Amino acid sequence: xxxxxxxxxxxxxxxxxxxxxxxxxxxxxxxxxxxxxxxxxxxxxxxxxxxxxxxxxxxxxxxxxxxxxxxxxxxxxxxxxxxxxxxxxxxxxxxxxxxxxxxxxxxxxxxxxxxxxxxxxxxxxxxxxxxxxxxxxxxxxxxxxxxxxxxxxxxxxxxxxxxxxxxxxxxxxxxxxxxxxxxxxxxxxxxxxxxxxxxxxxxxxxxxxxxxxxxxxxxxxxxxxxxxxxxxxxxxxxxxxxxxxxxxxxxxxxxxxxxxxxxxxxxxxxxxxxxxxxxxxxxxxxxxxxxxxxxxxxxxxxxxxxxxxxxxxxxxxxxxxxxxxxxxxxxxxxxxxxxxxxxxxxxxxxxxxxxxxxxxxxxxxxxxxxxxxxxxxxxxxxxxxxxxxxxxxxxxxxxxxxxxxxxx
Amino acid sequence: xxxxxxxxxxxxxxxxxxxxxxxxxxxxxxxxxxxxxxxxxxxxxxxxxxxxxxxxxxxxxxxxxxxxxxxxxxxxxxxxxxxxxxxxxxxxxxxxxxxxxxxxxxxxxxxxxxxxxxxxxxxxxxxxxxxxxxxxxxxxxxxxxxxxxxxxxxxxxxxxxxxxxxxxxxxxxxxxxxxxxxxxxxxxxxxxxxxxxxxxxxxxxxxxxxxxxxxxxxxxxxxxxxxxxxxxxxxxxxxxxxxxxxxxxxxxxxxxxxxxxxxxxxxxxxxxxxxxxxxxxxxxxxxxxxxxxxxxxxxxxxxxxxxxxxxxxxxxxxxxxxxxxxxxxxxxxxxxxxxxxxxxxxxxxxxxxxxxxxxxxxxxxxxxxxxxxxxxxxxxxxxxxxxxxxxxxxxxxxxxxxxxxxxx
Numbered sequence: 001x002x003x004x005x006x007x008x009x010x011x012x013x014x015x016x017x018x019x020x021x022x023x024x025x026x027x028x029x030x031x032x033x034x035x036x037x038x039x040x041x042x043x044x045x046x047x048x049x050x051x052x053x054x055x056x057x058x059x060x061x062x063x064x065x066x067x068x069x070x071x072x073x074x075x076x077x078x079x080x081x082x083x084x085x086x087x088x089x090x091x092x093x094x095x096x097x098x099x100x101x102x103x104x105x106x107x108x109x110x111x112x113x114x115x116x117x118x119x120x121x122x123x124x125x126x127x128x129x130x131x132x133x134x135x136x137x138x139x140x141x142x143x144x145x146x147x148x149x150x151x152x153x154x155x156x157x158x159x160x161x162x163x164x165x166x167x168x169x170x171x172x173x174x175x176x177x178x179x180x181x182x183x184x185x186x187x188x189x190x191x192x193x194x195x196x197x198x199x200x201x202x203x204x205x206x207x208x209x210x211x212x213x214x215x216x217x218x219x220x221x222x223x224x225x226x227x228x229x230x231x232x233x234x235x236x237x238x239x240x241x242x243x244x245x246x247x248x249x250x251x252x253x254x255x256x257x258x259x260x261x262x263x264x265x266x267x268x269x270x271x272x273x274x275x276x277x278x279x280x281x282x283x284x285x286x287x288x289x290x291x292x293x294x295x296x297x298x299x300x301x302x303x304x305x306x307x308x309x310x311x312x313x314x315x316x317x318x319x320x321x322x323x324x325x326x327x328x329x330x331x332x333x334x335x336x337x338x339x340x341x342x343x344x345x346x347x348x349x350x351x352x353x354x355x356x357x358x359x360x361x362x363x364x365x366x367x368x369x370x371x372x373x374x375x376x377x378x379x380x381x382x383x384x385x386x387x388x389x390x391x392x393x394x395x396x397x398x399x400x401x402x403x404x405x406x407x408x
Numbered sequence: 409x410x411x412x413x414x415x416x417x418x419x420x421x422x423x424x425x426x427x428x429x430x431x432x433x434x435x436x437x438x439x440x441x442x443x444x445x446x447x448x449x450x451x452x453x454x455x456x457x458x459x460x461x462x463x464x465x466x467x468x469x470x471x472x473x474x475x476x477x478x479x480x481x482x483x484x485x486x487x488x489x490x491x492x493x494x495x496x497x498x499x500x501x502x503x504x505x506x507x508x509x510x511x512x513x514x515x516x517x518x519x520x521x522x523x524x525x526x527x528x529x530x531x532x533x534x535x536x537x538x539x540x541x542x543x544x545x546x547x548x549x550x551x552x553x554x555x556x557x558x559x560x561x562x563x564x565x566x567x568x569x570x571x572x573x574x575x576x577x578x579x580x581x582x583x584x585x586x587x588x589x590x591x592x593x594x595x596x597x598x599x600x601x602x603x604x605x606x607x608x609x610x611x612x613x614x615x616x617x618x619x620x621x622x623x624x625x626x627x628x629x630x631x632x633x634x635x636x637x638x639x640x641x642x643x644x645x646x647x648x649x650x651x652x653x654x655x656x657x658x659x660x661x662x663x664x665x666x667x668x669x670x671x672x673x674x675x676x677x678x679x680x681x682x683x684x685x686x687x688x689x690x691x692x693x694x695x696x697x698x699x700x701x702x703x704x705x706x707x708x709x710x711x712x713x714x715x716x717x718x719x720x721x722x723x724x725x726x727x728x729x730x731x732x733x734x735x736x737x738x739x740x741x742x743x744x745x746x747x748x749x750x751x752x753x754x755x756x757x758x759x760x761x762x763x764x765x766x767x768x769x770x771x772x773x774x775x776x777x778x779x780x781x782x783x784x785x786x787x788x789x790x791x792x793x794x795x796x797x798x799x800x801x802x803x804x805x806x807x808x809x810x811x812x813x814x815x816x
Contacts, residue, residue: 377577
């Protein structure tokens with residue numbers, strides 16, 4: 001078993017360094033925190049540090065110290081599939097798909113669920129929680145079950161049926177919210193402060209976020225430590241994008257890879273706050289959004305992580321784009337028919353954006369590309385689950401949480 | 409790239425040896441054929457022969473000579489998950505789940521689709537075909553697309569909606585059959601004789617069958633070449649069971665493992681022809697069957713592969729059992745809640761049977777067990793696909809095949 005080289009938490013805004021521990025923001029400025037590792041050891045030992053397969057192969061660059069806490073359902077080690085037929089359709093020299101639908105619950109979220117739930121164990125929590133449109137909910141529920149922890153999953157009542165079914169199967173505590181989704185998140189953030197449960201949300205927890213960094217490490221290692229010129233990552237609040245970019249920078253700083261790939265942020269046009277801000281050069285403005293087929297990208301207000309994405313894009317000569325729902329559905333069909341890969345609309349938004357930006361000559365077809373396809377196509381449509389509790393405001397939510405924890 | 413050590417096809421009934429080639433049965437007695445490998449090389453080189461990851465790591469014991477034909481979507485390399493909580497529920501010392509839902513299309517079928525479609529390339533075919541209740545259809549369609557081949561997928565009109573959706577996404581040629589399912593298979597067998605397409609069915613093709621052997625190799629390698637005492641495998645016509653058993657025997661004969669695990673055949677009670685024959689000691693009799701939640705196990709007439717399963721069970725001191733639909737659904741819930749693994753009813757039949765046989769003291773709780781869980785839970789329920797052709801008898805089927813191949 002390999003040791004974790006995590007050494008500290010650093011504020012991404014003011015740079016203040018904090019010791020390792022369960023802490024959601026900077027004590028000084030309330031900024032977001034990121035984990036830092038012992039770069040000297042990474043540099044000296046190189047990839048020979050890595051051992052075993054799947055996500056925990058990268059344990060040295062993950063923040064879980066005790067191997068007994070490293071919960072697993074076999075996540076990570078997903079295929080990086082060279083796609084010659086799709087490359088031809090898009091008119092690009094070389095394109096590989098990193099297919100995250102191969103993870104245990106069918107999404108990239110399993111990477112962050114593994115480190116999130118492992119961190120809940122590490123810090124002595126007995127329950128986890130997340131607000132989710134579906135993928136995160138079933139993933140956190142599954143990993144919590146695997147670790148023997150309770151999970152409290154809050155889902156929007158209009159979440160798609162197969163995702164509701166999956167959540168209902170993996171948690172004993174699914175709560176459907178019938179009010180406004182943004183209100184639910186605000187209410188839930190308040191619940192986090194009370195420390196009734198471990199924060200498995202996407203907005204602040206650096207430990208949970210960290211698991212997704214392994215997608216960058218895998219892309220690099222599967223490319224013989226010479227990653228493709230450009231990596232296209234989906235952006236809702238930006239977890240996957242930020243984590244992948246951080247992974248590439250860490251590897252470059254440690255001398256594992258010669259240079260970092262250029263990062264492209266892909267959004268749905270119906271939820272394009274970050275792409276819009278980046279392309280216009282203006283500050284990030286929250287959007288009131290409606291439905292998009294890319295359910296996992298439906299974030300109107302990406303908050304502080306959105307700002308972080310913009311900073312990474314601007315510092316790293318990145319690019320951003322967005323695609324209409326029809327383009328996303330077309331990309332889904334094209335990927336299935338040309339390469340046999342069946343991914344969900346949330347997953348193929350990167351390919352839709354890539355195709356659009358290539359057609360508009362915003363990207364160079366002579367470069368090599370990797371598109372992160374974040375979810376399986378198997379979560380599309382189904383009948384609603386039969387069992388669930390409902391809530392409609394903060395008080396009813398809190399009651400439910402307390403009742404359910406009391407029942408444990 | 410590693411060479412294939414396949415050397416010949418041997419009849420499992422009369423022992424006649426045939427050279428490698430596309431041949432569906434013994435020339436002499438019409439018996440089923442199995443592939444044989446160069447055991448001397450396997451014995452001399454040992455597991456050091458293996459290289460790379462996923463299914464094609466086992467290329468030396470697969471029958472595809474040219475690496476260019478080895479089509480892949482990242483199948484194989486699925487997790488073998490130790491399940492301490494579930495072990496406690498079932499009252500058994502040690503239980504690991506081999507989770508095949510992690511394959512690219514969510515089922516164990518991806519293993520045989522990989523070698524089936526690779527063999528279609530190897531023998532110069534431009535189209536593949538299969539009759540399917542869902543899993544095999546979308547899997548063959550996906551691998552065919554990946555290889556640039558046409559696929560003709562014949563499905564029963566009453567197949568479950570998410571499976572129909574998945575098939576419709578991955579093939580341009582989905583044919584829904586509205587007559588009697590057994591008639592469809594008889595019709596289709598006649599089409600195979602005409603060699604319009606490569607046979608990707610489960611009944612005869614040794615090349616297609618062979619990919620599933622890798623599940624045995626993986627279980628052994630993931631157990632440090634000391635496989636568990638007992639392996640529980642699902643049985644419809646018996647592909648997975650036979651392939652796993654053959655893999656274990658091959659490894660024992662080559663000296664890679666000290667002994668073969670005891671094999672338990674798991675069926676749904678509503679389609680239990682093999683379990684019934686084995687337990688009563690009587691010959692295999694086809695059953696008229698109705699619906700079972702374990703859709704992938706709904707085979708009333710397992711045919712010659714069913715006889716092969718019985719022979720393996722009788723020769724190898726195996727065991728067999730079956731579980732009612734309610735027990736299967738209960739096993740599905742228990743697996744999700746205790747270990748976070750979301751599998752389909754077809755997938756968890758092995759666990760339901762294991763639980764039932766342990767409770768009846770037909771199996772020893774002090775032994776170590778591995779249950780093959782053959783499919784993800786993500787294929788449960790959905791709305792029907794919008795597009796598909798229909799057929800109702802042999803002539804209309806044949807017309808459709810010809811029309812569609814002509815359109816290629």
